[in-house]
Amino acid sequence: MQRIGVIGGGAWGTALAMVLRRAGRDVALWAHEADVVEAINRTHRNPRFLPGVELDATIVATDSLSWTLDAELLLLAVPAQYLRAVCKRLAPLWPKGIPAVICAKGIESGSGALMTEVAAAELPGTPLSILSGPTFAIEVARGLPTAIALASADGGLANRIAAAIGSTRFRPYASDDPVGVAIGGAVKNVLAIACGVVEGRKLGDNARAALITRGLAELSRLAVAKGGRAETCMGLSGLGDLVLTASSAQSRNYSLGFALGEGKTVAEVLAGRQGVTEGVATAPAVLELAARAGVDMPVSASVAGLLRGDVTVDQTIEALLARPFKNEQGARG
Amino acid sequence: MQRIGVIGGGAWGTALAMVLRRAGRDVALWAHEADVVEAINRTHRNPRFLPGVELDATIVATDSLSWTLDAELLLLAVPAQYLRAVCKRLAPLWPKGIPAVICAKGIESGSGALMTEVAAAELPGTPLSILSGPTFAIEVARGLPTAIALASADGGLANRIAAAIGSTRFRPYASDDPVGVAIGGAVKNVLAIACGVVEGRKLGDNARAALITRGLAELSRLAVAKGGRAETCMGLSGLGDLVLTASSAQSRNYSLGFALGEGKTVAEVLAGRQGVTEGVATAPAVLELAARAGVDMPVSASVAGLLRGDVTVDQTIEALLARPFKNEQGARG
Numbered sequence: 105m106q107r108i109g110v111i112g113g114g115a116w117g118t119a120l121a122m123v124l125r126r127a128g129r130d131v132a133l134w135a136h137e138a139d140v141v142e143a144i145n146r147t148h149r150n151p152r153f154l155p156g157v158e159l160d161a162t163i164v165a166t167d168s169l170s171w172t173l174d175a176e177l178l179l180l181a182v183p184a185q186y187l188r189a190v191c192k193r194l195a196p197l198w199p200k201g202i203p204a205v206i207c208a209k210g211i212e213s214g215s216g217a218l219m220t221e222v223a224a225a226e227l228p229g230t231p232l233s234i235l236s237g238p239t240f241a242i243e244v245a246r247g248l249p250t251a252i253a254l255a256s257a258d259g260g261l262a263n264r265i266a267a268a269i270g271s272t273r274f275r276p277y278a279s280d281d282p283v284g285v286a287i288g289g290a291v292k293n294v295l296a297i298a299c300g301v302v303e304g305r306k307l308g309d310n311a312r313a314a315l316i317t318r319g320l321a322e323l324s325r326l327a328v329a330k331g332g333r334a335e336t337c338m339g340l341s342g343l344g345d346l347v348l349t350a351s352s353a354q355s356r357n358y359s360l361g362f363a364l365g366e367g368k369t370v371a372e373v374l375a376g377r378q379g380v381t382e383g384v385a386t387a388p389a390v391l392e393l394a395a396r397a398g399v400d401m402p403v404s405a406s407v408a409g410l411l412r413g414d415v416t417v418d419q420t421i422e423a424l425l426a427r428p429f430k431n432e433q434g435a436r437g
Numbered sequence: 438m439q440r441i442g443v444i445g446g447g448a449w450g451t452a453l454a455m456v457l458r459r460a461g462r463d464v465a466l467w468a469h470e471a472d473v474v475e476a477i478n479r480t481h482r483n484p485r486f487l488p489g490v491e492l493d494a495t496i497v498a499t500d501s502l503s504w505t506l507d508a509e510l511l512l513l514a515v516p517a518q519y520l521r522a523v524c525k526r527l528a529p530l531w532p533k534g535i536p537a538v539i540c541a542k543g544i545e546s547g548s549g550a551l552m553t554e555v556a557a558a559e560l561p562g563t564p565l566s567i568l569s570g571p572t573f574a575i576e577v578a579r580g581l582p583t584a585i586a587l588a589s590a591d592g593g594l595a596n597r598i599a600a601a602i603g604s605t606r607f608r609p610y611a612s613d614d615p616v617g618v619a620i621g622g623a624v625k626n627v628l629a630i631a632c633g634v635v636e637g638r639k640l641g642d643n644a645r646a647a648l649i650t651r652g653l654a655e656l657s658r659l660a661v662a663k664g665g666r667a668e669t670c671m672g673l674s675g676l677g678d679l680v681l682t683a684s685s686a687q688s689r690n691y692s693l694g695f696a697l698g699e700g701k702t703v704a705e706v707l708a709g710r711q712g713v714t715e716g717v718a719t720a721p722a723v724l725e726l727a728a729r730a731g732v733d734m735p736v737s738a739s740v741a742g743l744l745r746g747d748v749t750v751d752q753t754i755e756a757l758l759a760r761p762f763k764n765e766q767g768a769r770g
Binding site for chain 2: 312
């Protein structure tokens with residue numbers, strides 16, 4: 105796995121290209137936006153999606169899919185709601201048997217499909233794995249220490265990919281539970297919005313910690329209902345990522361919630377943004393999935409209601425925090 | 438349970454007195470320091486331990502233990518390392534059969550005993566429960582929303598106490614796993630120091646999230662080895678409290694770690710403090726307990742080594758973050 109292609113020149117795809125260079129791999133980075141391709145090749149920067157970071161000068165950006173796909177491993181770093189369309193486009197060009205690493209976090213709107221399910225449907229026969237964990241792209245790009253889960257139903261494949269892309273500063277931990285890892289990375293974006301709302305309303309750190317605890321319990325219930333493991337959700341992609349996302353203004357999801365808690369509207373906040381706030385599309389998709397799986401997810405339901413405009417911030421907070429006293433396991437169960 | 442006594446006029450005991458007043462109970466607050474007693478009674482403030490908060494004027498502070506112990510429920514809100522001495526002093530005066538709620542978080546230095554074990558040894562025959570969760574005292578005192586675990590081997594007792602002390606803004610969740618709750622509240626202080634070190638050294642949020650994930654795994658292992666449940670540690674006293682403590686400068690343990698990460702010494706930091714930084718005494722006690730239980734706790738061991746001065750900050754960080762790639766469950770196991 106010496107030559108590795110990255111599909112997607114957003115913040116995460118660009119940071120992953122840096123990861124691959126640090127691991128000593130050859131990298132081709134495909135970007136959708138012509139200005140991103142040009143900026144990376146000419147200035148070794150990606151000012152649109154990852155401002156302030158100087159990139160390795162040997163990272164080559166391209167608009168050629170066929171050139172990027174001439175690789176021994178491919179990373180799919182596109183927004184969750186575009187993954188299906190991108191896979192459809194890649195499928196006829198895909199080098200047979202070359203493994204794909206899904207680097208998107210979300211649940212598909214409309215279908216309620218996990219990212220692993222989307223890729224499996226559109227790239228049949230391709231060995232799949234999914235990469236997810238507590239990873240602000242800017243910190244990864246700068247080489248700060250990061251640990252991440254890398255899951256595949258084929259545990260041996262996950263181990264080989266971990267060895268190919270890892271370095272002392274970027275440590276993939278192999279897992280054989282792609283369902284748990286996919287759900288951890290998706291649902292945490294929705295929960296982070298809830299945490300932001302509570303913080304934006306100045307309800308304090310105690311309330312946010314209680315909400316994180318309760319949110320992680322509903323995330324785990326969904327993972328188990330879909331065939332994943334609860335213990336995976338207590339690992340890097342679930343607990344770890346939720347802790348990261350739900351306590352930092354660096355998170356687009358948390359900061360959206362924070363602005364809503366302060367009284368801004370969803371439209372106002374999203375109007376000023378580059379990049380995707382993944383939780384906005386994923387919140388209703390989580391609910392579709394939860395309804396089909398028969399899982400109660402009150403925190404996610406509150407967030408979806410708030411984003412739709414069905415309920416006010418104060419009603420949302422009431423639903424998030426007001427609960428009868430009951431057994432702690434019962435409250436989580 | 439109308440009349441409730443609180444033993445300890447620190448930040449937490451004072452905040453709990455406010456909780457009890459909001460629940461409509463009569464409160465007597467015993468404080469060790471004469472200036473605290475006088476300030477609470479004369480100015481309805483506790484400037485030494487809880488500055489900036491106006492207290493309910495009907496909270497009565499006293500230096501009389503026998504007067505405070507004339508109650509239907511007693512809360513023990515003293516620092517962990519003083520719990521045994523306080524219980525020894527209370528034992529001859531204790532009203533027979535009146536339940537005690539342990540509000541201390543820590544493990545006893547020297548003996549490696551849990552707070553529940555200390556109280557059981559010194560107050561034999563007293564019905565015991567333990568209160569622990571993500572609760573900055575200042576937020577609780579101000580009436581911000583808080584959820585907390587309240588555990589007793591007698592689940593019915595926990596439910597009755599929860600009903601007596603709870604209100605819409607302070608929600609105790611009953612549990613029948615006092616061991617899990619005690620260990621969650623104790624070990625998180627040690628892990629918070631580690632998180633502070635990483636942050637003080639500017640290693641970023643990704644690294645801290647990975648460390649929290651790994652730390653919670655070792656906390657759970659210890660709880661299970663001592664007869665508690667892993668799922669308790671994924672609740673309010675464990676996950677919830679760790680999330681709170683490990684990401685806020687409000688935490689004395691986190692801010693100690695942060696200062697160490699910036700290059701200060703333990704002595705320098707502690708010299709300027711009122712109140713107890715519980716993790717300092719608990720770190721070596723956790724290790725004693727872990728050794729006896731046969732549990733590997735690398736994060737806690739690193740913190741204990743740093744506090745002893747056996748290793749430098751950089752050696753500690755190396756031990757905290759440098760690990761071979763391996764299976765995620767294995768890394769947690």
